[in-house]
Amino acid sequence: MDLPTSLAWLVDEAGTSPDPERFLAEMGRRLLVDGLPLAGGALTLVAPHPIIARRTWLWRAETGAVIEALSFVDTLPNQAGHEWLAGLGPVHENIVGPAPDGPVLGWAGTRAFTPDEIEELHLAARFAAPSLAALAARAGLAALLEAYLGRRSALRVQAGALSRGSGETISAALLCADLRDFTALSEATEPAVMIMTLDAWFDRIAGAVHAFGGEVLKFMGDGVLAIFPVTGTAGSACEASLRAVGSARAGMTHLDTIRRGQGLPSLPFGVALHFGEILWGNIGAADRLDFTAIGPAVNLVSRLEGLCKPLGHTVLLSGALAAEVDATLVPLGKHALRGIAEPCAVFTLPGD
Numbered sequence: 196m197d198l199p200t201s202l203a204w205l206v207d208e209a210g211t212s213p214d215p216e217r218f219l220a221e222m223g224r225r226l227l228v229d230g231l232p233l234a235g236g237a238l239t240l241v242a243p244h245p246i247i248a249r250r251t252w253l254w255r256a257e258t259g260a261v262i263e264a265l266s267f268v269d270t271l272p273n274q275a276g277h278e279w280l281a282g283l284g285p286v287h288e289n290i291v292g293p294a295p296d297g298p299v300l301g302w303a304g305t306r307a308f309t310p311d312e313i314e315e316l317h318l319a320a321r322f323a324a325p326s327l328a329a330l331a332a333r334a335g336l337a338a339l340l341e342a343y344l345g346r347r348s349a350l351r352v353q354a355g356a357l358s359r360g361s362g363e364t365i366s367a368a369l370l371c372a373d374l375r376d377f378t379a380l381s382e383a384t385e386p387a388v389m390i391m392t393l394d395a396w397f398d399r400i401a402g403a404v405h406a407f408g409g410e411v412l413k414f415m416g417d418g419v420l421a422i423f424p425v426t427g428t429a430g431s432a433c434e435a436s437l438r439a440v441g442s443a444r445a446g447m448t449h450l451d452t453i454r455r456g457q458g459l460p461s462l463p464f465g466v467a468l469h470f471g472e473i474l475w476g477n478i479g480a481a482d483r484l485d486f487t488a489i490g491p492a493v494n495l496v497s498r499l500e501g502l503c504k505p506l507g508h509t510v511l512l513s514g515a516l517a518a519e520v521d522a523t524l525v526p527l528g529k530h531a532l533r534g535i536a537e538p539c540a541v542f543t544l545p546g547d
Contacts, residue, residue, distance in 0.1 A: 199229045199315075200225045200228045200229050201222060201225035201226045201228070201229050201319055201322075202318065202319065202322050204221065204222070204225050205222070205319065205322040205323050205326065206322060209221075209222070209323065209326040210325065210326045210329060212326065212330065214330070214334075215238050215240060215250075215252050215330050215334060216252050216261045216263070217261075218238070218326065218327075218330060219236055219237075219238045219252050219254045219261060220254050220259060220261050222236070222319070222323065223235075223236045223254045223256060223302075224259065226302075226315075226316075226319065227256060229315070231302075231304075231312055231315060231316070232304050232305045232306055232308070232312070233256045233302055233303070233304060233305070234255075234256055234257070234283040234284045234303045234304060234305045235253065235254055235255045235256055235279070235280060235283045235284075235302070235303045236253075236254040236256075236280075236300070236301065236302050236303070237251055237252065237253050237254070237276030237277075237279060237280050237299075237300075237301040237302075238251065238252045238254075238276075238298065238299070238300055238301075238327075239251040239252075239266075239276045239298065239299040239301075240298050240330070240331050240334050240335075241296045241331070241335070242334065242335065242338040243335050243338055243339050244338045244339075244341075244342050245342055246267055247265050247266070247267060247338065248266050248267055249265075249266040250263060250264075250265060250266075250334065250338075251263065251264045251265075251266065251276040251279075252264075253276065253279050253280075255283075264276070264279070276299065276301055277301065280301050280302070280303040281303070283303035284303040284304045284305055284306065285303065285304045285306065285307045285308060286301060286302070286303050286304075287301065287302050287304070287308050287313055287316055288300070288301035288302075289301070289316065289317060289320035291320050291321075291323060291324050291327050297331075298327040298328075298330075298331050300320050300323060300327070302316055336353070337349060337353060340352055340353060344486055345410040345411055345412065346410060347410050347424065348410065348412070348475075348486045351476075351486065352486060362474050362475055362476015362477060362478075363474075363475060363476060364472055364473070364474055364475075365424050365425070365472070365473060365475050366424070366425040366429060366432075366470075366471070366472050366473075367422040367423055367424045367425060367432060367470070367471075367472075367473055367475075367488075367492075368409075368422070368423040368425075368432045368433045368435070368436035368468060368469070368470050368516060368519075369420070369421070369422055369423075369436075369468065369469045369470070369471070369473070369488075369492055369493065369496040370404065370409065370419070370420070370421040370422070370423070370436050370439065370440070370466060370467070370468055370496070371418070371419070371420055371421075371466070371467050371469075371496040371497050371499070371500040372400050372418065372419045372443070372464060372465065372466035372467070372500065373415075373416070373417050373418035373419070373464065373465060373500065374396060374417040374462055374463070374464050375462075375463040375464060375465060375504060376463070377416065377417040380392075380460070392462070393417060395450055396417065396447075396450075396462060396464070397414060397419065398446075399443050399446035399447050399450060400419050400443045400446075400447075400464075400466075401419060401421070402442075402443075402446065403439040403440070403442035403443035403446060404419075404421040404423075404439050404443075406439065406442060407423070407435040407436070407438050407439040407442070408423060408426075408435050409421045409422060409423040409435065409436065409439055410422055410423075410424075412487050412488055413487060420488070420493070420496075420497075421439075422473065422475075422488060423435050423436045423439075424475075429470065429519050430519045430520065430521075432470075432519075433468075433470050433516050433519035433520050434519075434520055434521070434522075436468050436516070437468065437512075437516075437520055437522060440466055440468065440510055443466070444509065444510075447462065447464060450462065463509075464509065465500055465503025465504060465508075465509060465510075465511070466500065466503070466509065466510050466511075467496050467497075467499035467500035467502075467503065467510075467511045467512070467513070468496070468510075468511070468512045468513065468516045469492055469495050469496035469499060469512075469513040469515060469516050470492075470513065470515045470516040470518075470519055471490070471491065471492030471495070471515055472490060472492060473488040473489065473490045473492050473493055474488065474489050474490050475487075475488045491535075494534060494535065495513065495532060495535055495539065496513070498532035498533055498534065498535055499511050499513055499532060499539060499541070501532075501533075502530060502532070502541065506527060506530075506541075506543075508527075508543045508547050509547050510543055510544050510547050511527075511541055511542070511543055512524060512541070512542040512543065512544075513539055513540065513541065513542075514539065514540030514541070514542070517540070517542045522544070523545055524542040524543065524544065524545075525542060525543050525544065525545055525547075526540070526541075526542055527541040527542060527543055528540075528541065529541070
């Protein structure tokens with residue numbers, strides 16, 4: 196039995212597609228070879244993620260290019276894919292698998308599809324179901340790992356870095372931050388309100404870290420530990436960490452304005468930046484691991500952040516990080532840090 200090109204590929208090879216992007220592009224290309232008048236395609240998968248509801252990949256037949264669109268919680272199902280396809284031509288969609296959370300595979304035509312062509316698309320969707328189920332499972336796992344571990348750490352775990360003690364030494368800019376007087380604030384605040392306060396703080400600091408290419412490794416009470424791994428030059432990673440601090444400060448200034456308007460106190464905080472080498476990998480018990488960073492650089496940035504309050508500054512930078520950035524900095528001299536053998540040269544930002 197000779198199957199059309201697209202169906203033969205779906206039976207024999209589609210299951211090895213590494214990701215939804217390449218699956219959609221190859222399926223669309225083969226449907227074109229079979230003579231279907233496609234202008235574009237869209238594949239939407241549900242994402243088990245705290246803010247992202249669905250991920251949609253959009254393929255344009257003319258160029259073969261695929262882009263990704265995200266739909267967030269409380270948006271309409273498959274809105275991104277349907278609207279994009281409708282801009283290309285008449286749309287035909289199939290829910291592949293159990294509704295309503297099954298993958299949605301949609302196509303736009305260069306003209307209206309004939310009944311025979313619609314039947315071909317229905318048949319292709321049925322043949323695609325096993326491969327899409329596997330892709331959806333992998334994409335769901337990736338979304339969960341990313342939400343709890345961060346993008347880079349999640350990729351490492353998915354790549355098989357699972358054994359205790361496995362890791363690598365990397366160079367990175369480190370950021371450590373926490374709220375001031377958090378204990379007193381939590382004792383005077385209802386638990387539900389305190390959780391909302393922490394979420395607002397974490398949105399600003401973690402959002403700024405992610406916006407400039409960093410990754411949050413840990414939330415510790417009201418504290419945050421993040422890294423900006425060196426992927427190009429050390430200076431680029433350090434500059435990115437400094438820009439993230441500027442963005443976080445702007446976000447917290449706006450949040451404090453809102454809180455004062457509600458009769459609530461401001462949220463003072465401290466943040467420290469350092470540059471050094473860390474061991475990044477699996478650490479923990481035999482049956483409960485944490486993918487995190489350890490090493491003298493982590494200890495130093497934590498101790499440096501503890502100096503923010505006694506020195507009266509919001510932002511402190513180590514000499515190691517200061518040496519890698521072009522920003523104008525104010526030297527504060529060398530300071531002894533608990534558990535660190537050598538005094539640390541400390542800097543702050545002008546006007547801090």
